[in-house]
Amino acid sequence: MKIVTAEFVTSAVNPGGYPPEDLPEVAFVGRSNVGKSSLINKLVNRRGLAKTSSTPGRTQLINFFKVNNRFLLVDLPGYGFAKVPETVRAKWGQMIEGYLKNRESLKGVFQLVDCRHTPTVQDRQMYEWLLHYQVPTVVVATKVDKLSNNQWAKQQAVIKKTLSLAPEHLLIAFSAETGRGRDELLQVISHWVLT
Ligand code: GTP
Numbered sequence: 001m002k003i004v005t006a007e008f009v010t011s012a013v014n015p016g017g018y019p020p021e022d023l024p025e026v027a028f029v030g031r032s033n034v035g036k037s038s039l040i041n042k043l044v045n046r047r048g049l050a051k052t053s054s055t056p057g058r059t060q061l062i063n064f065f066k067v068n069n070r071f072l073l074v075d076l077p078g079y080g081f082a083k084v085p086e087t088v089r090a091k092w093g094q095m096i097e098g099y100l101k102n103r104e105s106l107k108g109v110f111q112l113v114d115c116r117h118t119p120t121v122q123d124r125q126m127y128e129w130l131l132h133y134q135v136p137t138v139v140v141a142t143k144v145d146k147l148s149n150n151q152w153a154k155q156q157a158v159i160k161k162t163l164s165l166a167p168e169h170l171l172i173a174f175s176a177e178t179g180r181g182r183d184e185l186l187q188v189i190s191h192w193v194l195t
């Protein structure tokens with residue numbers, strides 16, 4: 001798939017603010033700072049489209065982007081960021097879960113985990129939740145430029161084991177720095193939104 005256009009559509013906190021469900025969409029979930037916004041930018045080759053930051057918790061709203069006028073990409077706020085008050089964290093959880101549960105036009109979810117770390121309890125809960133609700137899911141290990149091939153081979157096993165990755169589920173290695181994994185992601189997106 002060739003990316004021709006990519007544009008910001010809107011930000012929302014609740015369903016009232018979501019755009020209409022007339023296009024299929026794909027969402028990105030994962031811990032704060034895991035690289036969701038950077039991945040989206042690399043995918044569509046537009047540097048500043050989704051705001052990125054080295055400070056966790058940058059994306060606090062659900063951001064919708066329209067690609068090729070054919071589908072939407074959805075940047076969800078990161079979970080697991082310790083430095084926010086419990087009340088705010090609970091609200092984030094509700095916002096993410098409310099979106100994932102009720103969005104009819106959602107065709108699939110990429111769950112991002114940092115390739116260098118063992119997935120957290122929250123990563124596991126999120127993955128189990130997606131399985132439970134039978135949301136088509138692909139796990140993406142981000143920042144893979146930070147590991148050697150050897151290290152990645154080892155970490156891949158750790159991630160699969162910790163998440164109890166379902167045999168039918170893919171684990172894609174991705175780097176927003178080098179573009180590794182971009183073609184694979186685009187193939188999955190095509191499959192989800194163009195069939
Ligand atoms: P929140 O919006 O806070 O949930 O974070 P996010 O998941 O959107 O992460 P973001 O894309 O803002 O990236 C966080 C930090 O990781 C930034 O400093 C990025 O430059 C860095 N980063 C993201 N992807 C990669 C990657 O593939 N390789 C390297 N080396 N750094 C990356």
Ligand code: MG
Binds near residue numbers: 036051052058
């Ligand atoms: Mg972000």
